[in-house]
Amino acid sequence: MSGTAARQLAGAVASSANRYESIHWLHAFRRVRQETDRRAALLSAEDQMVQSMADASPAKWHRAHTTWFFEQFVLVPHLKNYQVFDPDFAFLFNSYYVAAGPRHARPKRGMLTRPSCEQIAAYRAHVDGAIERLLEQATVAELPQITSLIELGLNHEQQHQELLTTDILHAFAQNPIDPAYDPQWRWPAAEHRNGYVELIEGIHTIGHDGVGFHFDNERPLHRTLVGPVCLARGLVTTAEWLTFMRDGGYSTPSLWLSDGWACVEAEGWTAPGYWREVDGAWFAMTLAGLQPVDAGAPVCHISYYEADAFARFAGKSLPSEAEWEVATRAGELGDAFGIVWQWTRSAYLPYPGYQAPAGAIGEYNGKFMINQMVLRGSSLATPDGHSHLSYRNFFYPPSRWQFTGLRLADFSD
Numbered sequence: 001m002s003g004t005a006a007r008q009l010a011g012a013v014a015s016s017a018n019r020y021e022s023i024h025w026l027h028a029f030r031r032v033r034q035e036t037d038r039r040a041a042l043l044s045a046e047d048q049m050v051q052s053m054a055d056a057s058p059a060k061w062h063r064a065h066t067t068w069f070f071e072q073f074v075l076v077p078h079l080k081n082y083q084v085f086d087p088d089f090a091f092l093f094n095s096y097y098v099a100a101g102p103r104h105a106r107p108k109r110g111m112l113t114r115p116s117c118e119q120i121a122a123y124r125a126h127v128d129g130a131i132e133r134l135l136e137q138a139t140v141a142e143l144p145q146i147t148s149l150i151e152l153g154l155n156h157e158q159q160h161q162e163l164l165t166t167d168i169l170h171a172f173a174q175n176p177i178d179p180a181y182d183p184q185w186r187w188p189a190a191e192h193r194n195g196y197v198e199l200i201e202g203i204h205t206i207g208h209d210g211v212g213f214h215f216d217n218e219r220p221l222h223r224t225l226v227g228p229v230c231l232a233r234g235l236v237t238t239a240e241w242l243t244f245m246r247d248g249g250y251s252t253p254s255l256w257l258s259d260g261w262a263c264v265e266a267e268g269w270t271a272p273g274y275w276r277e278v279d280g281a282w283f284a285m286t287l288a289g290l291q292p293v294d295a296g297a298p299v300c301h302i303s304y305y306e307a308d309a310f311a312r313f314a315g316k317s318l319p320s321e322a323e324w325e326v327a328t329r330a331g332e333l334g335d336a337f338g339i340v341w342q343w344t345r346s347a348y349l350p351y352p353g354y355q356a357p358a359g360a361i362g363e364y365n366g367k368f369m370i371n372q373m374v375l376r377g378s379s380l381a382t383p384d385g386h387s388h389l390s391y392r393n394f395f396y397p398p399s400r401w402q403f404t405g406l407r408l409a410d411f412s413d
């Protein structure tokens with residue numbers, strides 16, 4: 001084969017690989033975008049605008065913000081002649097990216113009666129079309145950077161899908177008629193493995209190895225000392241939580257961290273989030289509306305402070321994130337994914353040597369590495385295909401509107 005023919009063949013191979021890559025991402029993009037629409041389709045326009053607290057955002061805002069993310073970080077820098085849908089939207093739907101410009105105050109997202117749901121749908125369609133054009137046009141040289149940004153945008157949108165679900169549950173929980181987001185919703189079946197797995201003392205590698213999608217906060221891979229410790233194979237159940245409540249868990253200051261006890265007193269906590277006592281029986285607000293609490297289900301909607309107090313009550317502790325990861329890699333934990341996020345006793349800190357990426361994208365995770373605690377696993381609201389083993393979720397210790405629970409660690413001999 002002549003040099004020219006070889007070059008032509010190599011070019012043709014690269015071009016068909018490019019085409020395959022573009023189609024793969026086009027399908028991935030459509031799949032994730034449709035899941036947002038599916039979750040929002042269960043909501044009326046009125047539902048989609050409510051903001052029940054500063055930490056939660058309206059569903060309409062989630063739909064628009066995830067779209068802005070693609071517009072701001074993928075289309076504006078990479079699609080030639082891209083027309084921004086509406087110049088006001090960058091101000092309305094930028095969340096916390098200081099480098100991307102000024103933004104609407106977070107607690108006032110519920111004031112945005114305009115743009116309407118229809119305009120947000122048009123915005124989504126505009127950006128969807130532009131992303132499809134970009135994927136079709138991208139050259140072999142351009143595609144890797146574009147698809148890596150699209151992959152980040154899709155994982156970002158999946159995070160907001162979970163928030164859309166948790167935020168609307170919080171909104172509905174404020175409504176005296178206890179609306180059901182999805183009357184067909186049921187708790188996912190838990191494995192309920194019994195007993196504990198023993199982790200003998202050893203040095204283990206944790207974090208993401210860099211192959212496949214991961215967030216920047218999962219890197220670098222590093223070694224850490226783990227054990228000796230035993231980790232519960234199952235999650236703490238509602239029945240166990242009821243024992244904690246009956247035995248004065250919420251009225252015994254010695255079980256609580258000082259900040260936790262301050263929350264108990266200030267918020268009047270006597271039970272997990274969304275629980276309500278009706279004629280001597282406990283009910284909880286769920287995605288299917290108000291339901292009797294299920295004693296067999298894993299306990300949910302607890303803060304870090306409650307998880308920590310329960311562990312002290314049980315004479316145990318919470319796992320560290322490294323212990324959780326080592327035991328999960330070994331396949332020893334039941335219900336690690338898809339039921340409730342599990343609080344760990346690990347503060348959300350950078351892994352040794354962590355450096356945030358340059359530019360506005362560097363604001364994604366790194367600047368939040370203070371005053372929050374790590375949760376591991378995933379929850380019933382996490383979209384399919386989003387979670388992975390080294391995933392680090394994080395929330396402030398008093399937060400309990402996410403689907404959060406716990407498993408125990410035992411350091412006794």
Ligand SMILES: [Fe+2]
Nearest residue numbers: 065095156160
């Ligand atoms: Fe976001």
